Amino acid sequence: MKSLGKIEFYWGALIAITLFNTLLGEQFESSALVSVLVALTVMYKGLTVIDHFMELRHAHKYLRLMMRFYLILFPSLIIMTAFF
Incomplete structure:
Protein backbone atom coordinates (compact mmCIF):
# COMPACT_ATOMS: atom_id res chain seq x y z
CA MET A 1 0.00 0.00 0.00
CA LYS A 2 1.31 3.42 -0.92
CA SER A 3 1.96 5.80 1.97
CA LEU A 4 0.22 9.14 2.16
CA GLY A 5 1.84 12.07 0.41
CA LYS A 6 2.25 15.51 1.84
CA ILE A 7 -0.89 16.91 0.18
CA GLU A 8 -3.03 14.03 1.39
CA PHE A 9 -1.73 14.54 4.92
CA TYR A 10 -2.67 18.24 4.88
CA TRP A 11 -6.04 17.45 3.33
CA GLY A 12 -6.76 14.97 6.13
CA ALA A 13 -5.63 17.49 8.74
CA LEU A 14 -7.98 20.13 7.31
CA ILE A 15 -10.89 17.67 7.43
CA ALA A 16 -10.00 16.69 11.01
CA ILE A 17 -9.89 20.35 12.08
CA THR A 18 -13.27 20.96 10.44
CA LEU A 19 -14.77 18.01 12.32
CA PHE A 20 -13.17 19.29 15.53
CA ASN A 21 -14.79 22.70 14.99
CA THR A 22 -18.15 21.01 14.46
CA LEU A 40 -7.79 30.30 15.55
CA THR A 41 -8.32 27.06 13.65
CA VAL A 42 -9.65 29.02 10.65
CA MET A 43 -6.39 31.00 10.71
CA TYR A 44 -4.36 27.81 10.73
CA LYS A 45 -6.45 26.24 7.98
CA GLY A 46 -6.14 29.35 5.84
CA LEU A 47 -2.38 29.49 6.24
CA THR A 48 -2.15 25.80 5.39
CA VAL A 49 -4.22 26.31 2.23
CA ILE A 50 -2.07 29.30 1.23
CA ASP A 51 1.19 27.42 1.66
CA HIS A 52 0.31 23.95 0.40
CA PHE A 53 -2.71 24.10 -1.90
CA MET A 54 -2.36 27.54 -3.48
CA GLU A 55 1.42 27.01 -3.54
CA LEU A 56 2.15 30.56 -2.44
CA ARG A 57 5.06 29.44 -0.28
CA HIS A 58 7.39 30.19 -3.19
CA ALA A 59 5.40 33.10 -4.63
CA HIS A 60 6.36 36.76 -4.51
CA LYS A 61 6.68 37.92 -0.90
CA TYR A 62 4.18 40.76 -1.34
CA LEU A 63 1.45 38.45 -2.62
CA ARG A 64 2.04 35.95 0.15
CA LEU A 65 2.12 38.70 2.77
CA MET A 66 -1.19 40.13 1.55
CA MET A 67 -2.88 36.72 1.70
CA ARG A 68 -1.49 36.03 5.17
CA PHE A 69 -2.60 39.47 6.37
CA TYR A 70 -6.12 38.79 5.10
CA LEU A 71 -6.31 35.42 6.84
CA ILE A 72 -4.99 36.81 10.12
CA LEU A 73 -7.03 40.02 10.09
CA PHE A 74 -10.53 38.61 9.64
CA PRO A 75 -10.38 35.83 12.23
CA SER A 76 -8.86 38.41 14.61
CA LEU A 77 -11.91 40.58 14.03
CA ILE A 78 -14.11 37.58 14.82
CA ILE A 79 -12.25 37.11 18.10
CA MET A 80 -12.65 40.79 18.99
CA THR A 81 -16.38 40.79 18.26
CA ALA A 82 -16.86 37.67 20.39
CA PHE A 83 -16.10 39.75 23.46
CA PHE A 84 -18.39 42.70 22.69
Whole structure:
Protein backbone atom coordinates (compact mmCIF):
# COMPACT_ATOMS: atom_id res chain seq x y z
CA MET A 1 0.00 0.00 0.00
CA LYS A 2 1.31 3.42 -0.92
CA SER A 3 1.96 5.80 1.97
CA LEU A 4 0.22 9.14 2.16
CA GLY A 5 1.84 12.07 0.41
CA LYS A 6 2.25 15.51 1.84
CA ILE A 7 -0.89 16.91 0.18
CA GLU A 8 -3.03 14.03 1.39
CA PHE A 9 -1.73 14.54 4.92
CA TYR A 10 -2.67 18.24 4.88
CA TRP A 11 -6.04 17.45 3.33
CA GLY A 12 -6.76 14.97 6.13
CA ALA A 13 -5.63 17.49 8.74
CA LEU A 14 -7.98 20.13 7.31
CA ILE A 15 -10.89 17.67 7.43
CA ALA A 16 -10.00 16.69 11.01
CA ILE A 17 -9.89 20.35 12.08
CA THR A 18 -13.27 20.96 10.44
CA LEU A 19 -14.77 18.01 12.32
CA PHE A 20 -13.17 19.29 15.53
CA ASN A 21 -14.79 22.70 14.99
CA THR A 22 -18.15 21.01 14.46
CA LEU A 23 -17.71 19.07 17.70
CA LEU A 24 -16.85 22.29 19.53
CA GLY A 25 -20.00 23.98 18.25
CA GLU A 26 -22.18 21.07 19.33
CA GLN A 27 -20.70 20.39 22.77
CA PHE A 28 -19.88 23.71 24.43
CA GLU A 29 -22.22 26.39 25.71
CA SER A 30 -19.67 29.23 25.84
CA SER A 31 -20.03 30.99 22.51
CA ALA A 32 -17.04 33.29 23.17
CA LEU A 33 -14.68 30.37 23.80
CA VAL A 34 -15.96 28.46 20.79
CA SER A 35 -15.67 31.56 18.60
CA VAL A 36 -12.06 32.10 19.64
CA LEU A 37 -11.10 28.45 19.07
CA VAL A 38 -12.85 28.31 15.70
CA ALA A 39 -11.25 31.60 14.61
CA LEU A 40 -7.79 30.30 15.55
CA THR A 41 -8.32 27.06 13.65
CA VAL A 42 -9.65 29.02 10.65
CA MET A 43 -6.39 31.00 10.71
CA TYR A 44 -4.36 27.81 10.73
CA LYS A 45 -6.45 26.24 7.98
CA GLY A 46 -6.14 29.35 5.84
CA LEU A 47 -2.38 29.49 6.24
CA THR A 48 -2.15 25.80 5.39
CA VAL A 49 -4.22 26.31 2.23
CA ILE A 50 -2.07 29.30 1.23
CA ASP A 51 1.19 27.42 1.66
CA HIS A 52 0.31 23.95 0.40
CA PHE A 53 -2.71 24.10 -1.90
CA MET A 54 -2.36 27.54 -3.48
CA GLU A 55 1.42 27.01 -3.54
CA LEU A 56 2.15 30.56 -2.44
CA ARG A 57 5.06 29.44 -0.28
CA HIS A 58 7.39 30.19 -3.19
CA ALA A 59 5.40 33.10 -4.63
CA HIS A 60 6.36 36.76 -4.51
CA LYS A 61 6.68 37.92 -0.90
CA TYR A 62 4.18 40.76 -1.34
CA LEU A 63 1.45 38.45 -2.62
CA ARG A 64 2.04 35.95 0.15
CA LEU A 65 2.12 38.70 2.77
CA MET A 66 -1.19 40.13 1.55
CA MET A 67 -2.88 36.72 1.70
CA ARG A 68 -1.49 36.03 5.17
CA PHE A 69 -2.60 39.47 6.37
CA TYR A 70 -6.12 38.79 5.10
CA LEU A 71 -6.31 35.42 6.84
CA ILE A 72 -4.99 36.81 10.12
CA LEU A 73 -7.03 40.02 10.09
CA PHE A 74 -10.53 38.61 9.64
CA PRO A 75 -10.38 35.83 12.23
CA SER A 76 -8.86 38.41 14.61
CA LEU A 77 -11.91 40.58 14.03
CA ILE A 78 -14.11 37.58 14.82
CA ILE A 79 -12.25 37.11 18.10
CA MET A 80 -12.65 40.79 18.99
CA THR A 81 -16.38 40.79 18.26
CA ALA A 82 -16.86 37.67 20.39
CA PHE A 83 -16.10 39.75 23.46
CA PHE A 84 -18.39 42.70 22.69
